[in-house]
Amino acid sequence: MTELRVEGLAKQFGGVRVFQDIAFALPPGGLLGVIGPNGAGKTTLINVISGRQPASAGKVLLAGRDITNQPAYAVSRLGLARSFQQTNTFKSASVSENVARAVRFGGRGAPDGLEAMLAEFGLTQRLRENADKLPYGLQKMLGLVMAFASGPKVLLLDEPAAGLERAERQLIDAYVARVRAVGTSVLIVEHDMDLIRRLCPRILVLDAGVLLADGSPQDVLARPDVIAAYLGESEEAG
């Protein structure tokens, strides 16, 4: 039984191939990491799975149901939510309104653990503040809380730790634990290798739109082709 299954997924813009022949399965409550250098197609993969952009080929199945090329709202209502790389909230609305909108638009009611999550991230005492008045880290966490508040069965996280300070990144661990505690499956795209090693029992490596490796972090990150494609480039760039 899988919650999310991707089969032969491909995306191209005109003549430019972003990724091709991507396949993986995510079991209920499972956690899968996706890494790859910039431009590997990770965010586009999330966009295509979540209905933001149409697939050029392949299938996306959510709990056995074909959701390929369904509009984003339909995919969300069927139980697949996503977060965004940049802070993405309703900036002129209060924290409370932001979360209430996510719950209402999701149409499944507030998930268990939402109140506790707000408290853990220090948002409970800031419910009346406008989202754009929050510090960057809290805005980012609010966006993540909203994705969870829509009550998904599968959650796609697009670089949740990007832009967060080292201490704030620990919150991502707590967030993922709370999300998984209610049985939600998580796919996490991330550049922070420490976070990926800590959280993910299994990772995929995308390079230039091709699935380069699939396995445990220990095995995958030791592979010379992965080091060359991703980690090597990071070290040079860093």
Next chain:
Amino acid sequence: MPVRWRLLGWPELAAIAILALGFIIPMFTRSVLVYSVLNQIFIGAVAAQSVWIMLRMDLLSFATPAFMAIGGYTVAIAGEYDITNAFLMTAAAFILPALVAIPLGALVLRLRGTYFVLVTFVLAQIMQLVLFLTPSLTGGSNGIAGVAPVTLLGMEMDSNRQVLEFACGLAIIATLITGSLTRYFRQHFAAIEENEILAESLGLVVWRYKALGFIVSAGVAGLAGYSLVNMLLTAHPSSFDSPTAVDFIAYTIIGGRASILGPILGASALVYATNLFGTHGQYAQGLYGVLILIVVFVARGGIVGTIAALLRRRR
């Protein structure tokens, strides 16, 4: 989360209270000029609410005159068949433009930003063409003159005061409709206005609310058209010319787009100011232009936003 979903809030109630002055003022004056200005304010306020509904979703629509024409001509044509019942005509003036808006919405609501603005402007132009090219139905370039006055409970509303009171009543009905829609779906519209992509990714069926807004906006514009034809007792293409959309947009932006009070106060202030110009009414567009520049550069919230900011500062 402590977010309430109510049907009417204090801005809507305040708006209705302001409009209800139209029933009280005639007790103190019989001035034709005052009645005329108030009539124009009511018509402008209703038309501006039609614009405002779409602006709640960050869509600037120039289609208001087109839907006003449908509402206005519906009443004028019905009058030729001696159908003048106020309740029936109010329903028809709302429903017919709303029905026409359904297929048009399916076409134009795929667009955003500049393209939406352009296409809605073209809709108003096309409506002019339709009016001129269907003389057997609409009177063509002559329009329909001598429209029968509205009858309410068997009584002909043909005196200046009755026309004003009827315009006032229509404005209140339009405000109740607009207020209920935008208050009940406030969070939905605000989410679309601010971050449509996020709203959709959270599961909001954006097209459904845009369509609903467009349809109701058309119906409200139809009521403005009814009020206009009832005041002039004539339905003429020039009354629904596409540049009049600029006036209604100006009312909304200068009044303030954050609250339903904006289009009402904007229409009141600008119609009054235009009448102050007296014989120089042709400079009204220039006045609107200058005021829009002031709002854009100095007071983004318009009249209502500026007053609200001043009140907050004083607290």
